[in-house]
Amino acid sequence: xxxxxxxxxxxxxxxxxxxxxxxxxxxxxxxxxxxxxxxxxxxxxxxxxxxxxxxxxxxxxxxxxxxxxxxxxxxxxxxxxxxxxxxxxxxxxxxxxxxxxxxxxxxxxxxxxxxxxxxxxxxxxxxxxxxxxxxxxxxxxxxxxxxxxxxxxxxxxxxxxxxxxxxxxxxxxxxxxxxxxxxxxxxxxxxxxxxxxxxxxxxxxxxxxxxxxxxxxxxxxxxxxxxxxxxxxxxxxxxxxxxxxxxxxxxxxxxx
Amino acid sequence: xxxxxxxxxxxxxxxxxxxxxxxxxxxxxxxxxxxxxxxxxxxxxxxxxxxxxxxxxxxxxxxxxxxxxxxxxxxxxx
Numbered sequence: 555x556x557x558x559x560x561x562x563x564x565x566x567x568x569x570x571x572x573x574x575x576x577x578x579x580x581x582x583x584x585x586x587x588x589x590x591x592x593x594x595x596x597x598x599x600x601x602x603x604x605x606x607x608x609x610x611x612x613x614x615x616x617x618x619x620x621x622x623x624x625x626x627x628x629x630x631x632x633x634x635x636x637x638x639x640x641x642x643x644x645x646x647x648x649x650x651x652x653x654x655x656x657x658x659x660x661x662x663x664x665x666x667x668x669x670x671x672x673x674x675x676x677x678x679x680x681x682x683x684x685x686x687x688x689x690x691x692x693x694x695x696x697x698x699x700x701x702x703x704x705x706x707x708x709x710x711x712x713x714x715x716x717x718x719x720x721x722x723x724x725x726x727x728x729x730x731x732x733x734x735x736x737x738x739x740x741x742x743x744x745x746x747x748x749x750x751x752x753x754x755x756x757x758x759x760x761x762x763x764x765x766x767x768x769x770x771x772x773x774x775x776x777x778x779x780x781x782x783x784x785x786x787x788x789x790x791x792x793x794x795x796x797x798x799x800x801x802x803x804x805x806x807x808x809x810x
Numbered sequence: 811x812x813x814x815x816x817x818x819x820x821x822x823x824x825x826x827x828x829x830x831x832x833x834x835x836x837x838x839x840x841x842x843x844x845x846x847x848x849x850x851x852x853x854x855x856x857x858x859x860x861x862x863x864x865x866x867x868x869x870x871x872x873x874x875x876x877x878x879x880x881x882x883x884x885x886x887x888x
Contacts, residue, residue, distance in 0.1 A: 600819070601812055611823035615832045622836070661839050669832040676828055774840065781847045785854040792858050801862060804855045 568647050570787045571796045577780040584777035591770035598763035606760075615673040616760070620747070621768035623666035625775060626694060627729050629659030633701070634726035637719030646790065649715035652722060653705050654783040658775050660698035667691060678742055686735040687743035690728060697725035711790060 567573045599617035606613040633652045640648035670688065671681040682688065701721045708714035731738075736745045747756050748764075756764075791797045813819040822829045 603812075605812065605823070610825065612825035612828050614822070614829050618832060618836050658843065661843055665836045665839060668835055672828040672832045676825060778843060778847055781851065785847075785851045788854050788858060792861065797858070798862065801855060801859050805859055 568645055570647055570650070570791050571794070573647055574784055574787050574800070577784050581777045581780040581784075584773045584780070588770050588773035588777060591766055591773060595763055595767035595770050598759060598766055603759045603763050604757060609677060612673065612676050613760075615669050616747075617763050617767045619666060619669040619673060620764050621771040622662045622669065623691070624768055625771045626659055626663035626666050626691070627732060629655050629662065629775065630694060630697070630722070630729055631726060633659065634722045637722040640715060641719050641723075647787075649719065650783050650786045650790065651779070653715075653718060654779045654786055655775075656698055656702050656705075657782070658778050660695065660702065662771070662775075663691065663695045663698055667695065683742050685741040685743060686739040687732065687741050690732040690735050693728055694725075694732060697721065697728060701725070 567576055595617060599614055603614070605611055633655045636648045636652035636655070639645060640652065667688075670691075674683070675681050701718050704721060705714045705718035708717055735741060736743055748761065788797055788800065820826060820830075
């Protein structure tokens with residue numbers, strides 16, 4: 555079962571007792587990268603990027619609004635992906651990853667709505683309008699809350715995993731609706747400033763600041779999710795000997 | 811450099827409330843999430859250690875559904 559080829563393969567990290575120490579080693583690096591990139595991104599966003607010709611300074615909300623909105627959509631897709639893997643392959647770690655992602659996705663979803671509201675007031679004259687982009691993003695927040703509430707309400711972890719996976723998969727339909735809403739419907743929200751098939755409609759330094767902040771959000775998400783997944787793994791694998799050993803080491807003040 | 815002075819920077823061309831309201835809430839939420847995640851780890855370890863001592867190391871290893879001495883239910887997760 556544990557042939558050398560097999561244990562060297564990447565798939566061995568699908569086993570919680572291999573993933574747990576790996577996550578513990580990697581998370582601090584992602585957290586450090588997040589910190590460095592956030593400082594760089596804020597510097598670009600506040601001190602290098604010029605004042606916007608039409609919006610003045612308020613546009614600087616973009617450096618968190620867009621990365622947060624991207625993360626909120628992408629994290630949901632990753633959750634749906636892990637849910638699908640979990641349902642098909644019945645791997646414990648997939649469901650853990652999907653549930654470890656949800657609170658961070660919900661946080662970024664709220665941030666996207668909050669910063670959008672604070673940006674909307676001075677530019678559109680309203681904190682909130684029921685347009686397609688805003689409404690579908692609000693629905694995404696409710697999908698996150700529904701997923702979190704459902705997986706926590708069901709006591710049997712296997713049933714909770716499956717019920718959550720179904721919400722994650724069904725709700726994933728909403729993500730392309732959010733993304734394309736500005737093209738499909740006549741919305742107050744502006745179209746994409748950055749897309750694959752045309753030149754970005756903004757100054758290079760603005761774009762750069764936004765991209766650096768987006769990568770920082772990525773790094774932050776990975777670090778936090780790895781840390782959260784570690785606690786969930788200990789919880790779920792508490793009957794195993796290796797968790798027993800980890801706990802004894804922790805009790806003696808050691809690091810695992 | 812985009813700003814004539816620090817006060818001009820903090821004023822954000824009159825949009826201070828909107829800009830700093832966005833950044834403030836975002837970083838506060840991220841800090842809160844980090845605190846919650848680190849606290850969850852501490853709580854999990856404390857709770858599982860207590861649980862292991864309560865059930866005894868050997869029966870902690872066996873699964874609850876095997877019968878015999880039932881493993882006490884875990885305190886609910888928070």
